[in-house]
Amino acid sequence: GSIATKLYYNEQFTNGRQDIQQAKELIHKVIFTYAMSEDFVLTSQQEEALLKESVLEVTTLLKTLEKALSEISNYLLLHENISHEECKEILRDIF
Incomplete structure (x- = not known):
């Protein structure tokens, strides 16, 4: 939500902190619960890198789907x- 608000309205989402917290929890689940990493301990730098990578991926996805999101x-x-x-x-008409 906060990424879309920033991208489309150039405004900071007031509940952005909650989005970041949810993203951190998801990263921990992916690493620890689903064992999708060779490391069992995540440094703060690794966590930050994963968050930044996720923001870039979501931004790219939202830009790719911009026309579809607008139509919907x-x-x-x-x-x-x-x-x-x-x-x-x-979606069929657009893609």
């Missing part, structure tokens, strides 16, 4: 809700 947002503004099929149709 416009649809929602007009109709208030969207079905799975309607969403697929919008």
Whole structure:
């Protein structure tokens, strides 16, 4: 949420801290619960690097999907809700 707000509105999301905390928790789950790393201890530098990499990936994804997100947002503004099929149709038209 905070990345999209910064990207599209050039504003800082007030609950951005919560997003960062959730990202940190996800990183710990990936590393420790799902054993997706050779290391069993994460240094603060490694954690910071993973967070920065995640921000870059999310930013790239949002930029790639910008047209689709805009179309879906416009649809929602007009109709208030969207079905799975309607969403697929919008995506099919774009991609």
